[in-house]
Amino acid sequence: MTYKNIVFDLDDTLYDHQLPFKRSIEKCFPTIDIQQIDNIYKRFRYWSDVAFPKYTKKLISIEQLRIFRCQKTMEEFGIDSISRTEPVKVTNSK
Numbered sequence: 001m002t003y004k005n006i007v008f009d010l011d012d013t014l015y016d017h018q019l020p021f022k023r024s025i026e027k028c029f030p031t032i033d034i035q036q037i038d039n040i041y042k043r044f045r046y047w048s049d050v051a052f053p054k055y056t057k058k059l060i061s062i063e064q065l066r067i068f069r070c071q072k073t074m075e076e077f078g079i080d081s082i083s084r085t086e087p088v089k090v091t092n093s094k
Contacts (some may be wrong), residue, residue: 007058018038018041021037021044022034022037022041022058025037032077032079035036036077039077040073043072043077044069044070047068047072047073048065048069050072051068
């Protein structure tokens, strides 16, 4: 198989990554101030970037990465009662 084009969506114009994130947060954490969603999303992405090198080196599993980024983000926004199952629920919600 040969490819003629490879497209990179650097600014979310082809796919809005924040929309499913926002929907998941609204569904799983209804008490969160939705006005903060941009800040929450930026910190979520930050913590994803922190954990990703550990995942690529096989130091943590994908589930551990998901839990880590969600827990760290929620802690920053004062939601520290998150359980180990809630981050998985957030990342898998539709």
